[in-house]
Amino acid sequence: MFAAGGLALLFAQIAYADSANTITFKGEVTEQTCEVTVNGVNARPVVLLPSVAKSDLAAAASSAGLTTFTLGVTGCTVDSNALDIKTVFVANNMTERGNLANTGTAQNVELQLLTDSAGTTPIDLRTGTPVAGITVAAGNTSGEHDFAVQYFSPNGGATAGTVVGTVQYAISYL
Structure with a gap:
């Protein structure tokens, strides 16, 4: 009886270990691949925001320093149809509002990413939702889209100091 109970306990622990320690790998096989750049740089790009006065971020929900950055693709295969490419931004350190901490x-x-250079629509990094923007026109091998980033103070009262945030990106041809 003890052996059967011990065996059942062992299998329960193995099942638990299996579900808690599962690694899922996902990828994409596409008809298209392109080289991706940010502001023309393909490895470890840095987007510099302007210095702003802390008084610009004194009020709740204030923003300042809107800065455009260009995500581009080159070296794409020529196609007779336009190719719409989506971007997914993934933050490892984000706020409860979906901004970069x-x-x-x-x-x-915080740092707030925006869907276009006009700064009209924030990108909520909590969702992992692909953002439309880059189009490679029919017969072309490259395309680009301007996104933006800005300082954002949800509660106001920003203090002087450095502001640093990082985000990873991936593009989807699907």
Whole structure:
């Protein structure tokens, strides 16, 4: 009886271990691949925002320093149809509002990604939703789209200091 109970307990632990320690790998096989650049740089790009006064971020829900950055693709296979490419931004350190958390020294300030250079629509990094934007026109091998980033102070009262945030990106041809 003990052996059967011990065996059942062992299998229960193995089943638990299996479900808790599962690694899922996902990828994509596509008819298209392109080289991706940010502001023309294909490895470890840095987007510099302007210095802003802390008074610009004194009020709740204030933003400042809107800065455009261009995500581009080159070396795509020529196609007779236009290719719409979506971008997924993934943050390892984000706020409860879906913005990039500041790892610099300034307090009460986040970095907010926006879908276009006009800065009209924030990208909620919590969702992992692909963002439309890049189009490679029929017969072309490259395309680009302007996104934007800005300082954002949800509660106001930003303090002076550095502002640093990182985000990973992936593109989807599907």
